[in-house]
Amino acid sequence: MTRLRIAALFASLVLLTLALVGPATSQAPPPSPTPKAGGTLNLMLREDLPQGFAIHETATISTVWPAMPCLNNLVLFDPLKKTESVDTIIGELAEKWSWQDNYRNLVFFLRKGVKWHDGQPFTAKDVKFTFDMLREAPDAPAKLRINPRKDWYANVEAIEAPDSHTVVFRLKRPQPSFLMLLASGYTPVYAAHLSPASYRTGCVGTGPFKLKEWRKGEYVELVRNPEYFVKGRPYLDTLKYYVIVERGTRQAALQAGKLDVSFPGETTKTAAEHLKHVVPQLVVTPVSQNVSDNIIMNVTKPPFDNPKVRLAVSYAIDRRALVGAVHQGGAVVGASLAPKPWGFWGLGERDLVGLPGYAATPADEKAKAKRLMAEVGVTPEKPLRVEIVTRAIAIYVDMASFVINELKQVGIEASLKQIETAQWHPMATRGDYQIGANLTGIGPDDPDANFYENYGCGSPRNYSQYCSEELMRMVDAQSQELDPKKRLVMVYAIQRKLEAEAARPILDWKLDYFTVWPHVKNLIPHQSIYNFGRMQDVWTDR
Amino acid sequence: MKTYVAQRLTIAVLTLLGMSIVIFVLLRLAPGDIVDILFSTAGYVSPAEKQAIMKELGMDRPYWVQYLDWLRQIATFDLGKSYRYDLPAWQIIRPLLPVTLELAALSIVFAVLLGVPTGVISAVRQDSTLDYVLRVISLAGLSMPAFWLGMVIILALVTWFRWIPPLTYVSPMENLTLHAVQFLLPALAVGYRSSALIMRITRSSLLEVLREDYIRTAWAKGQSERAVVWRHALKNALLPVVTVIGIEFAFLIGGLVVTETVFNLPGVARFLVQAILWRDYPIVQNLVMVIAIVVILSNLLVDMLYGVLDPRVRYGG
Numbered sequence: 014m015t016r017l018r019i020a021a022l023f024a025s026l027v028l029l030t031l032a033l034v035g036p037a038t039s040q041a042p043p044p045s046p047t048p049k050a051g052g053t054l055n056l057m058l059r060e061d062l063p064q065g066f067a068i069h070e071t072a073t074i075s076t077v078w079p080a081m082p083c084l085n086n087l088v089l090f091d092p093l094k095k096t097e098s099v100d101t102i103i104g105e106l107a108e109k110w111s112w113q114d115n116y117r118n119l120v121f122f123l124r125k126g127v128k129w130h131d132g133q134p135f136t137a138k139d140v141k142f143t144f145d146m147l148r149e150a151p152d153a154p155a156k157l158r159i160n161p162r163k164d165w166y167a168n169v170e171a172i173e174a175p176d177s178h179t180v181v182f183r184l185k186r187p188q189p190s191f192l193m194l195l196a197s198g199y200t201p202v203y204a205a206h207l208s209p210a211s212y213r214t215g216c217v218g219t220g221p222f223k224l225k226e227w228r229k230g231e232y233v234e235l236v237r238n239p240e241y242f243v244k245g246r247p248y249l250d251t252l253k254y255y256v257i258v259e260r261g262t263r264q265a266a267l268q269a270g271k272l273d274v275s276f277p278g279e280t281t282k283t284a285a286e287h288l289k290h291v292v293p294q295l296v297v298t299p300v301s302q303n304v305s306d307n308i309i310m311n312v313t314k315p316p317f318d319n320p321k322v323r324l325a326v327s328y329a330i331d332r333r334a335l336v337g338a339v340h341q342g343g344a345v346v347g348a349s350l351a352p353k354p355w356g357f358w359g360l361g362e363r364d365l366v367g368l369p370g371y372a373a374t375p376a377d378e379k380a381k382a383k384r385l386m387a388e389v390g391v392t393p394e395k396p397l398r399v400e401i402v403t404r405a406i407a408i409y410v411d412m413a414s415f416v417i418n419e420l421k422q423v424g425i426e427a428s429l430k431q432i433e434t435a436q437w438h439p440m441a442t443r444g445d446y447q448i449g450a451n452l453t454g455i456g457p458d459d460p461d462a463n464f465y466e467n468y469g470c471g472s473p474r475n476y477s478q479y480c481s482e483e484l485m486r487m488v489d490a491q492s493q494e495l496d497p498k499k500r501l502v503m504v505y506a507i508q509r510k511l512e513a514e515a516a517r518p519i520l521d522w523k524l525d526y527f528t529v530w531p532h533v534k535n536l537i538p539h540q541s542i543y544n545f546g547r548m549q550d551v552w553t554d555r
Numbered sequence: 556m557k558t559y560v561a562q563r564l565t566i567a568v569l570t571l572l573g574m575s576i577v578i579f580v581l582l583r584l585a586p587g588d589i590v591d592i593l594f595s596t597a598g599y600v601s602p603a604e605k606q607a608i609m610k611e612l613g614m615d616r617p618y619w620v621q622y623l624d625w626l627r628q629i630a631t632f633d634l635g636k637s638y639r640y641d642l643p644a645w646q647i648i649r650p651l652l653p654v655t656l657e658l659a660a661l662s663i664v665f666a667v668l669l670g671v672p673t674g675v676i677s678a679v680r681q682d683s684t685l686d687y688v689l690r691v692i693s694l695a696g697l698s699m700p701a702f703w704l705g706m707v708i709i710l711a712l713v714t715w716f717r718w719i720p721p722l723t724y725v726s727p728m729e730n731l732t733l734h735a736v737q738f739l740l741p742a743l744a745v746g747y748r749s750s751a752l753i754m755r756i757t758r759s760s761l762l763e764v765l766r767e768d769y770i771r772t773a774w775a776k777g778q779s780e781r782a783v784v785w786r787h788a789l790k791n792a793l794l795p796v797v798t799v800i801g802i803e804f805a806f807l808i809g810g811l812v813v814t815e816t817v818f819n820l821p822g823v824a825r826f827l828v829q830a831i832l833w834r835d836y837p838i839v840q841n842l843v844m845v846i847a848i849v850v851i852l853s854n855l856l857v858d859m860l861y862g863v864l865d866p867r868v869r870y871g872g
Contacts, residue, residue: 061829063596065640072598158608161597214641229640229647230829231723231821255722258825259816261706265713271722291714434595435587435834442600473599 052553053251054533055272057263059279061230061256064159066216068201069147069209072161072454074277074542077198079233079254081546082247083130084201084218087121087140087180088192090457090544095300097458097539098357099189099497102196106135106219107180116187116495123178127242129204130216130223137174142205144172144182155209162456164465164472165194168492187493193459198544221247221549230256241549248552267528268292273553275528277542278302278454282343285526298527301355303541304454306335306344306412306520309476311444316397321385323515326448327369328382329423330416334375336521339411344521346371348508349463351522356458356540358504359522368512370520382423396426402440403450405431412520413450441476451476452523456543460504464488468516479516556862563858567851571844575629578843579622582836588614589638589834612638625840635837639830644837648823648845654724655815655822656849658745659807661738663800665746666753671796673750674757679784681762689754696751702813705744709817712740724821741818745811749803756799760792767791793864801857805850 058079064071066080087107090097104110107121127135145153148166168191171183184191194200203209204217211217216224219242222235233254237247255272257263264284266272268291280288285297308326310317317323332346345355348368352359365371372378391397401420403413410431417427427448432440440446455463465488466472470480484507491503512518527538532555539545590608594600609615613624628635634644670693677689713719720737727734764770765788773783808823815825823842830838 064593070593071596073596076596158611159593159597159601159604161599210641228723228821229642230826255819257722257819258829259819262709262719262817262819265709265719266722269713269717269719271719292717433586434832435591438595438598439587439591439600442594473601 048248048534048550048552049554050245050248050552051250052248052555053253054249054274054548054551054553056252056254056274057266057272057276058233058254058256059260059263059276060258062227062233065213065227066218066224067209067212068199069143069203070157070159070161070213072199074454077543078277078546079235079252080212080216081198081201081220082222082235082252082548083216083220083224085220086195086197086200087123087202088196089198089547090196090539092545092547092550093535093537095537095539096357097193097196097541097544099192102192106140106202110192112189116189116493117184119182119184119191121180121182123180124242125178127219128240129206129219130238131204133204133206135202135204135219136177137180138177139202139205140180141172141174143201143203144169146203146209148172154205157209161474162199162466164469164474165462167465186489187495188461189495190459190461190492193457194462196544197456197462197541198546199456221547222249222252225251232256243549247549249548252548264288267295270530273530273533274536275526277527277538277546278304278523278525280526280528282341282524282526285528288528294531296529296531296533298529298538299524300527300538301351301458301540302454302523302525303351303356303456303458303543304452304523305347305349305351306339306523307451307453308416308518308520309441309446309449309451310515310517311447312477312479313444314447316389316399317448319389320514321389322397323518324369325382325385325389325423326420326425327512327515327518328378328385329425330370330419330518330520331375331378332370332520335412335415339415340521340523343526344523346520347522348519349468349511349517350460350504350508351458351540355522355524358458358460358501360505360508364505364509365512368509369515370512370518379423386424391424393424396424398426398428399447400430401427401448401450402430402432402446404437404452405433409450409452412452416450416520442473444476444478449476454543456541458540460488460500460507461492464491464507468511477517479514481510481514481516484510484516560855563855567848567855570851571847574847575626575840575844576622578840579618579625582834582839583618585831585834587834589836590614592833625837629841629844634841637830637835637838639833639835639838644841647826647838648842650724651821651823651826651842652845654820655808655811655824658738658741658811658815658820658822659804661742662745662749662807662811663804665742666749666803667800668750669746670750670753671757674754674796675761675784675789677754677758678761678765679780690758693751693754696747697755699748700813701745701748702817704747705741705814705817708740708744720818722819737818737820741811741814741820745807745814749807752803753796753799757792757796760795761788764788764792790864794861797857797860797864801853805853808849808853809846 060075062079063073063075066083068076068080085105088102089105091101091103094101106123108124109122111120113120123137129135142154146155146157148169149163168184168186168188169182170185173181207217221238221241223238225234225236227233235252237250267275268288288295289297310323312318336344336346345352348360350356350359352361370378401413401417403409413429417429420427453467466474469475470485487507491500494500494503529536532553534552534554535550590605637644637647640647673689677686680686709719720740721733725733725737770783770788773787811822812824812828815822827842
């Protein structure tokens with residue numbers, strides 16, 4: 014009798030739950046050809062906004078993704094085109110632009126009648142304020158607390174605002190790809206009448222959506238900006254970003270249809286396959302994250318101050334095996350820029366042949382590594398003992414573990430030291446390590462954004478502290494090259510040099526299996542996760 | 556009684572003072588600080604910029620000054636500002652408290668509703684098939700982490716019904732049904748584990764009492780099983796059970812981290828972990844103090860209950 018009562022109690026609870034749950038989500042209706050206005054798009058965040066909406070003070074997608082809809086750039090990569098290049102750049106706050114003086118002056122003609130969300134008019138003053146602040150001009154009216162992309166603007170000599178709707182960027186030398194940097198999601202325009210610190214707690218932008226509420230640790234809600242300067246946009250009424258820390262819960266919410274879109278850069282091949290298996294109607298798009306797995310070796314400290322040791326490390330690691338074992342095929346091999354078709358500038362499979370670590374027979378590469386190690390006195394009886402550091406996050410640790418196994422085969426005995434996130438970048442910037450397994454994300458798929466930031470002499474993000482004057486001359490030369498074809502050849506040469514010198518051996522480029530429900534329209538993932546979050550053209554066909 | 560309560564409250568204040576020192580020191584001993592985390596989101600570190608932020612946040616002052624400043628803030632009911640959110644700490648902590656308290660209370664209710672009756676049945680039917688079944692169920696509850704059970708519940712719901720609980724907090728004023736569902740499932744996951752503990756304590760305590768002379772006397776007087784077990788034995792067997800319930804409740808206030816994370820409930824425990832990861836000292840310090848206060852009060856309440864349950868317990872003064 015008692016057992017029956019207990020069973021009845023459990024059954025009642027289950028039935029109660031089921032009754033409250035309601036029916037399962039039904040199949041999505043067939044797509045509609047014309048955009049529909051209205052509705053809410055439910056999106057996920059893996060953590061609360063690290064520094065609010067202050068895009069200029071962070072270098073993480075966790076900020077860019079929910080903040081982009083509130084803000085605007087001068088120019089932006091066309092949200093509706095998957096590939097990012099100079100040809101896919103469209104105007105936002107700039108109606109038109111023009112290169113002058115052989116790509117030394119970039120003139121923007123701004124839209125008129127644009128208003129900030131607080132009603133103030135947008136003018137050239139706001140543009141000058143933002144970019145003087147970013148480049149840390151001596152007379153800049155404001156200063157960012159943290160300025161991760163200052164190096165992007167190193168070539169800007171002056172910014173002038175001859176009238177309220179014209180802005181001129183005067184460059185020290187020609188830099189055609191400067192426009193690419195301005196088109197990144199990392200380059201919004203801030204309001205001059207507000208403190209840059211205000212973006213850490215709120216968001217007054219000119220963007221298609223206005224901030225309604227940010228409930229800390231829970232969600233961010235943005236609503237349609239009825240005064241948006243693009244007529245008829247945005248289509249959606251509301252964007253709601255839910256903070257869900259647990260990855261399993263995020264995936265379950267997407268699977269259940271509570272969320273419409275996956276988080277950029279997060280869905281692995283395995284996860285996408287699972288989602289597709291359980292919900293076949295989900296739309297999965299493999300796309301580049303523009304994030305690479307790489308090895309950082311401190312060139313200022315033994316033993317990696319020896320180029321032979323660095324090269325041996327690069328030869329030792331079988332990139333293709335890494336892609337298969339660690340990413341289950343959800344990554345591609347490449348050098349310091351993402352390869353085609355995932356990126357535009359990277360060396361392809363054929364171009365990689367001959368570079369350390371890319372030979373068809375990994376055993377040959379390991380033999381080369383062993384020979385190099387023997388030259389520096391490392392033998393099986395007398396292995397080289399090093400400590401490999403990595404961030405204490407699964408995606409880092411998995412890669413590091415693979416690398417340790419590879420190094421062991423050429424006489425390098427590496428012990429793993431996991432570094433907590435709080436300590437990772439301070440440690441890497443200070444150079445308090447010998448060798449590390451690292452991930453590097455790049456804003457726009459452009460050589461300038463990558464080379465100056467990650468290989469520039471003295472750049473705080475150049476963790477290996479590799480510095481080559483010859484390389485920097487090559488980087489400057491490609492940056493000034495006006496002919497895209499010639500520039501591509503120069504960029505290839507730089508990548509070969511970087512890999513041949515094992516400056517920062519690139520192991521692979523990770524792919525994202527961006528997943529959306531079929532009712533989500535016009536949300537096109539780009540070749541960089543940082544540039545397609547504006548949401549002004551997105552609509553839902555529920 | 557009043558003197559006893561006053562004594563306990565005095566001890567509580569001293570305990571909190573000790574706690575404040577421990578949490579303050581431990582936080583500073585942990586590697587890294589909020590400024591390192593801020594730079595971490597930017598992917599670099601600049602010593603000069605770091606120093607400027609340290610100064611802005613008042614972290615460049617000597618530790619003892621920071622500690623005394625915190626005590627002054629507590630004394631004036633001003634808990635300072637979150638480093639991460641640049642908002643008053645209390646403004647952030649306040650909405651988290653009801654969520655965790657409600658979840659902990661509901662879990663305990665579930666635990667008691669499941670644990671006490673099954674414990675009694677198990678004791679009364681000692682060594683029967685039913686006893687073994689209930690003990691296996693209880694052992695499973697103890698062995699099964701609440702977060703694992705929580706994740707299984709979520710996966711089962713999403714697989715079979717393509718449904719999961721709400722992703723944000725639903726207030727009872729907004730939608731009572733949804734609110735109930737939102738708390739029912741995590742409370743079940745957590746309550747099951749706690750019920751296992753309560754069941755085992757109830758069983759062993761009751762078995763001990765059932766062997767007492769006065770129980771034998773009650774049987775000899777011809778009293779019914781219900782009267783002997785429920786009126787005479789259980790009341791005396793409940794003292795250790797109440798202690799366990801009190802401890803469990805106190806444990807749950809800080810121990811719901813994973814359950815709140817899995818069910819995405821915006822409670823104290825989940826937020827505390829995020830605040831620790833961010834080294835958001837004002838939030839962590841004050842949240843831990845709030846948790847300590849709840850633990851102390853719940854222990855005090857349990858001690859008061861002893862007097863109600865056992866007339867022999869008297870609070871001198």
